[in-house]
Amino acid sequence: MTKIAPSILAADFSKLGDEITDVTRGGADYIHVDVMDGHFVPNITLGPLIVEAIRPSTTLPLDVHLMIENPDTYIGAFANAGADIITVHQEVCPHLHRTIQLIKDQDMKAGVVINPATPVETLLPILNDIDMVLIMTVNPGFGGQSFIKSTLAKIKQLDEWRKEFGYSYEIEVDGGINTSTAQICTKAGADILVAGSAIFQKEDRPKAIQAIRDAAKE
Numbered sequence: 001m002t003k004i005a006p007s008i009l010a011a012d013f014s015k016l017g018d019e020i021t022d023v024t025r026g027g028a029d030y031i032h033v034d035v036m037d038g039h040f041v042p043n044i045t046l047g048p049l050i051v052e053a054i055r056p057s058t059t060l061p062l063d064v065h066l067m068i069e070n071p072d073t074y075i076g077a078f079a080n081a082g083a084d085i086i087t088v089h090q091e092v093c094p095h096l097h098r099t100i101q102l103i104k105d106q107d108m109k110a111g112v113v114i115n116p117a118t119p120v121e122t123l124l125p126i127l128n129d130i131d132m133v134l135i136m137t138v139n140p141g142f143g144g145q146s147f148i149k150s151t152l153a154k155i156k157q158l159d160e161w162r163k164e165f166g167y168s169y170e171i172e173v174d175g176g177i178n179t180s181t182a183q184i185c186t187k188a189g190a191d192i193l194v195a196g197s198a199i200f201q202k203e204d205r206p207k208a209i210q211a212i213r214d215a216a217k218e
């Protein structure tokens with residue numbers, strides 16, 4: 001079954017704990033946490049202190065997406081804060097294999113993210129080492145953007161490689177995911193759908209989660 005990962009970027013930060021409890025009870029599979037540094041992306045969000053603060057609000061895995069330069073410096077802090085999965089951007093990791101090992105050494109799952117303009121072939125050397133590939137379906141930095149259709153070819157390619165070579169990574173997609181775009185992603189091979197506005201901007205979050213899940217399998 002398709003997994004749903006609500007992105008707390010679109011949640012009400014004045015009551016973040018309650019927002020996370022709401023989507024946890026509402027059937028989410030992961031909680032997606034967007035960490036932005038104002039350098040790699042033109043926005044600043046949150047760090048390990050907030051991850052530590054929200055950790056007691058859910059038993060679901062915290063899927064921490066680092067949109068930051070020099071991620072190696074902060075992997076230990078996010079591990080101590082309670083992260084379960086860390087994804088780093090290929091574009092900022094000159095020693096990507098080493099960064100993946102750093103994440104795994106802290107007993108977390110390791111994922112790699114690519115922006116819409118980054119070729120999927122850049123991931124070929126590390127596909128056997130990772131637990132997740134995150135395909136950005138918008139340019140990272142902000143919620144509420146429109147889905148970029150050209151990213152679908154990368155999802156398909158990753159699914160083909162997984163079948164052909166027996167890789168075990170999950171394919172996650174992020175940006176502009178809603179009831180209209182969910183199915184084209186799962187048809188292409190996506191396992192996990194990240195959604196911010198399509199869940200947190202709705203009054204009834206359990207219904208919003210179910211609507212995306214249903215749309216994905218229709």
Ligand SMILES: O=C(CO)[C@@H](O)[C@H](O)COP(=O)(O)O
Nearest residue numbers: 009140141143144176196197
């Ligand atoms: O990482 C990001 C944006 O950089 C995403 O996780 C957004 O938070 C998704 O928001 P929606 O497009 O679903 O509103």
